[in-house]
Amino acid sequence: MNSLSSPPLIPLxxxxxxxxxxxxxxxxxxxxxxxxxxxxAGASSNARQEVDGLDEVExxxxxxxxxxxxxxxxxxxxxQATGGQHAGAMSLTYQRGPDGAQYAVGGEVSISMSSVDGNxxxxxxxxxxxxxxxxxxxxxxxxxRAVAAQAMQIMLQAQSEQSSRVGQQAKNTYQGIAxxxxxxxSGVNRLLSISV
Numbered sequence: 001m002n003s004l005s006s007p008p009l010i011p012l013x014x015x016x017x018x019x020x021x022x023x024x025x026x027x028x029x030x031x032x033x034x035x036x037x038x039x040x041a042g043a044s045s046n047a048r049q050e051v052d053g054l055d056e057v058e059x060x061x062x063x064x065x066x067x068x069x070x071x072x073x074x075x076x077x078x079x080q081a082t083g084g085q086h087a088g089a090m091s092l093t094y095q096r097g098p099d100g101a102q103y104a105v106g107g108e109v110s111i112s113m114s115s116v117d118g119n120x121x122x123x124x125x126x127x128x129x130x131x132x133x134x135x136x137x138x139x140x141x142x143x144x145r146a147v148a149a150q151a152m153q154i155m156l157q158a159q160s161e162q163s164s165r166v167g168q169q170a171k172n173t174y175q176g177i178a179x180x181x182x183x184x185x186s187g188v189n190r191l192l193s194i195s196v
């Protein structure tokens with residue numbers, strides 16, 4: 001059983017580590033305030049604008065986490081929908097955002113890579129589905145490409161097996177018609193007599 005996964009998590013920002021907070025001195029977006037914007041007496045000189053209790057850095061991180069959550073869920077849903085009966089349930093990895101909510105930052109969908117015993121044609125069809133499922137997302141991960149390559153290899157082996165079976169069946173049919181096969185062992189003379 002292999003798994004198809006979303007691309008690895010790229011750091012969302014230098015502030016995306018769980019529980020990390022930054023002050024205005026580490027905020028690359030902060031700019032010095034002009035004398036016209038100087039806070040009132042008694043107010044902190046490094047106060048930042050806050051929305052819903054979150055500062056600029058946290059809002060940016062939250063926006064990035066929400067975008068990543070949508071991307072991961074869409075990626076894994078594409079695997080699952082295309083994989084059909086061969087795909088397992090979606091498994092997601094979460095990160096807590098600055099708002100306290102959990103956001104998906106990684107995920108995978110397990111997929112059955114076993115061939116169908118004694119049926120190369122069914123194996124071929126299954127591997128076509130698995131390959132399509134692996135490549136279904138807009139941006140397949142390295143793991144997705146590896147699963148697609150493995151499915152292609154299994155499919156080629158099944159095609160080779162199928163060709164061998166067809167060749168053997170053709171040989172048996174020819175021998176049966178020509179009287180050289182096992183059917184001719186019954187003692188019946190299947191040769192035509194030709195008189196000159």
